[in-house]
Amino acid sequence: MGIFGPSRREIESAVQTAVTAALEQRASIEDPKVPISASNIVEFLGLHGISASGKRVTIDNALGVPPVWAAVNFLSGTLAGLPCVLYRKTGKGREKVNGGLAAILHDAVNEETSSFDWRKSFFDAVFTGGRGLTFIERSASRKVSNLWPLDPTKATVKRVDGRKSYEYRDGRRTHVYAASEVIDMAYMLHSDLLRHRSPILTNKEAVGLAMAVTDYGAKFFNNGGVPPFVLTGPFNSPGALARSSTDMEQAVREAAEKRKLALSLPTGHEIKSIGADPEKSQLVELQRFIIEQIARIYSLPPVFLQDLTHGTFSNTEQQDLHLTKHTLTRLAKQFEQELNLKLFGRWNNRQYVELNLDGLLRGDFKSRMEGNARAIQTGQLTPDEAREMENRPATGGAAGELHMQGAMMPIDKLGQLPARGLGDSAGPALDDDQKDDLNG
Incomplete structure (x- = not known):
């Protein structure tokens, strides 16, 4: 309990405790089949994504932060651009498969969506909300005919009788899919292997700080580069105080628009700055630090977020290797194994899908x-x-x-x-057996 009443964290804790108790009773009395959790209500009330900076962090406004936007687009675009190839194992090794499922994965997953667009949106969902989902449509002969992207915000993952299933709400209809019918890739799972963690909402403090810094910089320059200030002087009435505040705000804006270098003040009045200007608050250094924080969240070298502050010719090349070995490889492997499991089944040993990382050299x-x-x-x-x-x-x-x-x-x-090059003294000639030995 603070001096001025309960803190924000205490209020959130109290709300969660009360709502949990009430909704558990409601769910058990009204409809035990309807999953109701306190976290959904808290998120609905707007408390879930509030960071310590006071910013409410959501996926949409987090993407307004340039480092977050750059990280998500870079990773999803890079992975979507890798060649997706279907191979068949043979007695002589492997051979590339053409047509059928290979064309679906490489060219177009359905009549509306290209393979690149499907994978780009799939990985966008993974790197923002934390999960990507796709429904596998099969023909009567159980062959894959189409892949349909699913909105993860409309899906609920459950375990019924020990089996995982997906409940998808499409308007007024609700579809239930078995685990084998859905391609599911999560950035990080909870211990129950059902719920997932969003990289943005899990790191809402860092993202909230980035949003606050971006907003502060925008407001500062919108104010003509003038930090907040106090006008002091012999005000004779509250009305004079209000008028002087309005007049000074208008004067500052006009000076910024007309690029005036001076402001005129009434006699006996003085301007005193309050707060901290960008230089004293190290705004530029803080923005660079935010880039490093976002890069840490996605295991992404800062150079790929256009931060070359500490970049050299040699360490930039090493960061390129780091990206391929420690970030793209594990993400590609996770995606490949999910495709192979859901498209071919657990006991398949004939066909497999592979993302060709050599595609990164296409421009070199x-x-x-x-x-x-x-x-x-x-x-x-x-x-x-x-x-x-x-x-x-x-x-x-x-x-x-x-x-x-x-x-x-x-x-x-x-x-x-x-020996060679010595004419007759080059040594004795080889007999037939020695020649046969040399020829294998």
Whole structure:
């Protein structure tokens, strides 16, 4: 209890306790099938997303913070841009599948939505609200015919008789889907493996601070760059006090609009600044710190939020590697395993979906060419396979075979090689058995 009454946290706690008790009784008496929780009511009352800065944090207004907007769009756009390829396992390795489900995943998930748009919106939901959902439509033969995005805010995840199900409210209708019918990816799950955590609402204090700083900067410059001030002087009446306040506010705005450098004050009056100006409150430094905070939330190197304050040529390259190894790889793996489980079932061992991280090199022509050349020279790729990766037609013939530099020899044969460049003194010629050994 504070000096001026109960604090905000005490009020929230009291509201939650009272609402929980009342609604538990109501749910048990009126309709036990209807899930009613205190958290829903608290969120409805506007208390759920209130940060210590006084800002009410929601998904929509959090996206108004530039670092949050940049982080969400960068991660979701990057993951959506990776090639999504369907493979089939064969006795010789794997082969790429074309048509059918492969076309759905690579080109268009339904007649309305392209694969990129589906994945972009899916990952947008994951990085904002914390969860992405998609319904799998199957034909009579149980083949996948369409993928339909679901709004996670309209879905409730339940466990009935030990089985997870999804209750989706679409207008007046309610659909119940089995877990095998829904592609579900959560940023982070609660211990019950049903509820999820939103990266924005879980870190509402950091996001609320960013919103407050953004609003303060906007109000400061909207006021002509003049911090809040007090006008002192010989006011003879409350009316004179009110008029002087209005006149000074108007004078400041006119000076900002007309770019005047001076303000005129009545005789005997004085302006005194109150609060802290941006320089003293380190507004610029605070905005940079906020970028680092948002980057920490998404495990994202700050350089990808356009913050090159501490960037150099070498550490920027290392941050690029960090992004691929420690952020994109785990997110891609989580998405791949969810697709493989829901599209093919638990015991599938024939087909699988994979996001090709090599797609990140699409804009780096030099690295692609050097990598392809090295793979061809070391017998890892045929020239035609490298051409296919560059969307070029195969030429056939020798280009379809593996090649390797002829100077390479088995290490146990190196001591049997004759000396070179000495004419007749180069050493004895190899007999037929030695030649056979060298030729394998």
